[in-house]
Amino acid sequence: MTEISQQIADLGASLFHRRLTHGRTGNISARSGDGLLITPTGGSLGDLSPDGLSFVSLAGEHLSGPRPSKEAFLHAALYRARPAAGAVVHLHSTYSVAVSCHDGLDPDDALPPLTAYYVMRVGRLPLLPYHAPGDPALGPIAERAARTAHALLLANHGPIVAGGDLGSAADAVEELEETARLWLLLRERPIRPLTPEQVRSLT
Numbered sequence: 066m067t068e069i070s071q072q073i074a075d076l077g078a079s080l081f082h083r084r085l086t087h088g089r090t091g092n093i094s095a096r097s098g099d100g101l102l103i104t105p106t107g108g109s110l111g112d113l114s115p116d117g118l119s120f121v122s123l124a125g126e127h128l129s130g131p132r133p134s135k136e137a138f139l140h141a142a143l144y145r146a147r148p149a150a151g152a153v154v155h156l157h158s159t160y161s162v163a164v165s166c167h168d169g170l171d172p173d174d175a176l177p178p179l180t181a182y183y184v185m186r187v188g189r190l191p192l193l194p195y196h197a198p199g200d201p202a203l204g205p206i207a208e209r210a211a212r213t214a215h216a217l218l219l220a221n222h223g224p225i226v227a228g229g230d231l232g233s234a235a236d237a238v239e240e241l242e243e244t245a246r247l248w249l250l251l252r253e254r255p256i257r258p259l260t261p262e263q264v265r266s267l268t
């Protein structure tokens with residue numbers, strides 16, 4: 066067991082117990098050597114064993130440990146697209162999933178820049194077209210989108226976010242969830258997002 070495995074298990078418990086994902090949804094990975102340590106398929110993020118993680122290559126092939134998350138190919142696509150990424154988190158966080166089911170979103174950037182922290186932690190949020198969980202056809206689409214954005218929203222599914230390390234990836238996916246919630250709270254009222262100039266001054 067490595068320190069990073071313990072960090073994955075701790076993060077999974079923290080996200081699960083704060084209801085940022087539920088049941089047996091969501092998956093977490095961290096870059097390790099020339100591959101990635103990833104949560105196994107079919108388990109709860111609230112009940113991860115640091116010794117029970119899977120090891121997968123950057124090409125997405127299972128190298129050791131239990132059967133990996135069915136989204137391992139998606140995590141691998143994000144690491145290939147973003148050489149500086151050290152961790153990836155995918156959740157079924159309620160408000161982000163709610164936004165991902167909305168019709169008429171801008172597929173280049175699904176949410177407006179409501180707050181400075183959203184701009185700093187998330188930035189642009191491409192919306193990827195619906196695919197069933199585990200459908201490898203989403204891999205090349207995600208890899209292309211992740212070259213210019215570290216946070217992606219999967220239509221009718223949920224967010225997947227890369228970060229320099231586990232803490233940064235978690236920080237970004239939590240900021241996204243809170244902003245999705247704010248956006249839904251504000252829907253009945255006129256919104257004044259940050260201006261392009263205000264956004265530029267933050268990035």
Ligand SMILES: O=C(CO)COP(=O)(O)O
Nearest residue numbers: 091092106107134135198
């Ligand atoms: O969120 C999930 C699928 O999108 C959970 O799947 P896994 O249990 O295979 O990681």
Ligand SMILES: [Zn+2]
Nearest residue numbers: 090091198223
């Ligand atoms: Zn999922």
